[in-house]
Amino acid sequence: MSNPILERAASNGVSLEMRGAVAVVSLRRPAKRNALNDALVEALRDVFQNLPADARAAVIQGEGDHFCAGLDLSELKERNAGEGMHHSRGWHVALDAVQFGRVPVIAALHGAVVGGGLELASASHIRVADESTFYALPEGTRGIFVGGGGSVRVPKLIGVARMTDMMLTGRVYNAQDGERLGFAQYLVPQGQALDKAIELATRIATNAPLTNYALMHALPRIAEQPADHGLFTEALMASIAQSAPEAKERVRAFLEGKAAKVQKSS
Numbered sequence: 001m002s003n004p005i006l007e008r009a010a011s012n013g014v015s016l017e018m019r020g021a022v023a024v025v026s027l028r029r030p031a032k033r034n035a036l037n038d039a040l041v042e043a044l045r046d047v048f049q050n051l052p053a054d055a056r057a058a059v060i061q062g063e064g065d066h067f068c069a070g071l072d073l074s075e076l077k078e079r080n081a082g083e084g085m086h087h088s089r090g091w092h093v094a095l096d097a098v099q100f101g102r103v104p105v106i107a108a109l110h111g112a113v114v115g116g117g118l119e120l121a122s123a124s125h126i127r128v129a130d131e132s133t134f135y136a137l138p139e140g141t142r143g144i145f146v147g148g149g150g151s152v153r154v155p156k157l158i159g160v161a162r163m164t165d166m167m168l169t170g171r172v173y174n175a176q177d178g179e180r181l182g183f184a185q186y187l188v189p190q191g192q193a194l195d196k197a198i199e200l201a202t203r204i205a206t207n208a209p210l211t212n213y214a215l216m217h218a219l220p221r222i223a224e225q226p227a228d229h230g231l232f233t234e235a236l237m238a239s240i241a242q243s244a245p246e247a248k249e250r251v252r253a254f255l256e257g258k259a260a261k262v263q264k265s266s
């Protein structure tokens with residue numbers, strides 16, 4: 001790796017390894033359960049803002065027994081109100097780099113996905129959880145609030161009522177319930193989340209890049225627009241995507257019987 005930004009990120013606990021066209025990003029602070037201190041949040045931001053040009057999809061995972069224990073609570077105790085505001089805004093920039101970067105991001109989840117760890121997972125586009133995964137928002141019981149975009153992103157997955165309950169009561173959801181409620185789109189046996197995430201990312205990497213980009217950037221914005229505006233944005237995005245040479249080639253291949261049909265699922 002010769003990129004100094006990625007080298008600095010690696011020394012601060014976030015490494016990147018290319019597997020074909022998939023960038024595998026790893027949180028590497030297992031002794032602290034991948035708790036996110038300031039250096040790690042900045043490293044995450046830097047990695048996702050500087051993915052290699054040949055990356056067409058990314059996976060994020062945590063080393064050790066847990067995906068991520070959330071905010072590093074040891075850094076919280078010294079912060080005043082102004083510093084707290086800037087700290088939260090720094091998380092927003094980092095997690096926006098995950099959600100609104102250049103390529104789709106698949107989170108491979110296991111063990112604790114809690115607090116800021118759940119906020120990070122929620123910024124990804126697809127979540128694959130193994131059976132050891134559990135989800136919680138201990139902020140409520142620790143006397144704090146979410147600050148990494150959780151109040152915006154988590155209700156989009158499970159609804160405001162469930163998030164309120166999690167924060168008021170400290171409720172923890174297991175992997176099965178998490179999939180049923182919408183935290184994860186895929187549930188796999190213990191130890192298999194990373195392989196499944198890489199398999200999905202490898203498939204996604206073969207899509208037309210402009211279609212992937214449109215899905216990541218247009219869908220969440222359209223969801224927040226009034227219907228009339230959303231339909232207009234959709235029409236704009238559709239016309240841009242279908243005018244790309246790659247789209248024309250792919251459609252022609254299907255019409256000539258050279259592209260796969262949609263198969264009934266088993």
Ligand code: 1HE
Nearest residue numbers: 031032033035069070071072073074112115116138147148
């Ligand atoms: C930590 C953190 C952390 C572990 N900050 N140091 N997040 C939380 O409230 C979750 C807090 N963590 C836990 O509940 C547990 O650690 C776990 C369920 C994740 C894992 O349990 P376990 O038994 O495997 O590990 P452990 O023994 O609790 O922790 C191992 C070490 O990691 C230990 O340090 P050590 O020096 O004694 O070895 C822990 O202190 C340390 N550790 N989690 C700091 N979070 C943008 S705002 C977001 C707001 C939030 O995210 S609030 C939620 C914070």
